[in-house]
Amino acid sequence: MKHNWLQKLDVNVPQLGLGCMRLPTDGDTIDYQQAQRIVDYAMANGVNYFDTAYMYHNGESQYFLGKALAKYPRESYFLTNKLPIWYCKEPGDMEKIFQDQLQRCRTTYFDFYFMHSMNDEHWAMAKQLGLVSFMEQKKKDGSAKAIGFSFHGNLPLLEEMVEAADWDFVQLQLNYLDWDNQNAKGFYELLEKKGIPCFVMEPVRGGYLATLTPSAQEVFRQAAPDRSMVSWAYQWLLSKPNVKVVLTGSSSLEQFVENVSLFNTLPPLSEKEEAVIQQAVKELNSIPTIPCTGCRYCMDCPSGVDIPAVFAAYNYRASHHTMAQVRKKYEEIPAGSRADACVSCRVCCDKCPQSIDIPAQLARVKEEIYAE
DSSP: EEEEEOOOOOOESSSSEEESSOEEEEEEEHHHHHHHHHHHHHTTTOEEEEEEETTTGGHHHHHHHHHTTTTGGGGSSSEEEEEOOGGGGSTTTHHHHHHHHHHTTTTBBBEEEEEEOOHHHHHHHHHHHHHHHHHHHHHHHTTSSSEEEEESHHHHHHHHHHSOOOEEEEEEEEOTTTTHOOOOHHHHHHHHHOOOEEEEEOOOOOOHHHHHHHHHHHHHHOOOOOOOOHHHHHHHHHOOTTTEEEEOOOHHHHHHHHHHHHHOOOOOOOOHHHHHHHHHHHHHHHHHOOOOOOOOOSSOOOOOOOOHHHHHHHGGGGGGGHHHHHHHHHSOOTTSSSSGGGGOOOOTTGGGGTTHHHHHHHHHHHHTTTTT
16 A cells, blocks of 8 residues: 655554445444455555544444454554544543543554534633643644544634644545535645645545446446446545545455555546546536535434435435435335434534535425425
């Protein structure tokens, strides 16, 4: 696996990292045997960067990684974690969470430590509770070797945040669809200008760019009949010189093996291939969808709505399925968990990294899905 040198930290990180938010499961819990196979394959193939967070798999992701990595020397891999400021009511809560994370992961330090999911609301909480100073202290005492944040806000907020500390990295949602649609280009270029390494989440937008609509697939297949859809998404990212780590979540070993193979073999993106991607983006933008990645940060809904499932059913239309097929998909969701159960409490809105007006979109689903 190719590694990228982070000059400020004097470390080489693999260009592919394993995101541990969507590990294989057995019911509601992580399938430790299958997930261990993925970790072992990663370590054997130079993918020694593991990304977790306090709430991934309802907290179980941290316990799993602590167990899965215990057989490897601590200095042989990079381990990340993230502090969710919205869990904190007072400054002391930050230390409690941090110590809990160390214990769950069976470690004495994190290589990369994040302020998690920064937007306007979370940044306001961070400033009130002194999170930046807390992060700087953890770097000073060595329990966090590098500090940064994952970002889900707007450009003015990012401009403010990059000046708030001497950050070692920033993690962005970056892919060829969001480049213009969500101004990811502006975010990336700001980091590049400031000399801050860019780490990437949602490279295939929760799996959407791995499947695509038939019209977008046709654009890619005419250009290269034997290539997978996901290979285009990764190749586009690897053409960005300030992209240092790309996270991929894998729910099976087969998915991860394919990802490793792609990162090891993809050539630089040509101008002709860039034009193909732009044509595919035009096709994707021609069909209305809800920009949900299925991260489930919005859950659990107080009224019982399965928000990601509702949006996934609605977005089923993007594959050119008939509305009758979309309704069938929607009605697979249990009664009481569909859009009509929403009471517009808006608890979900502040949690959504995509800044979706979830109640408004649920109302849209309820109206359109039975309109024909």
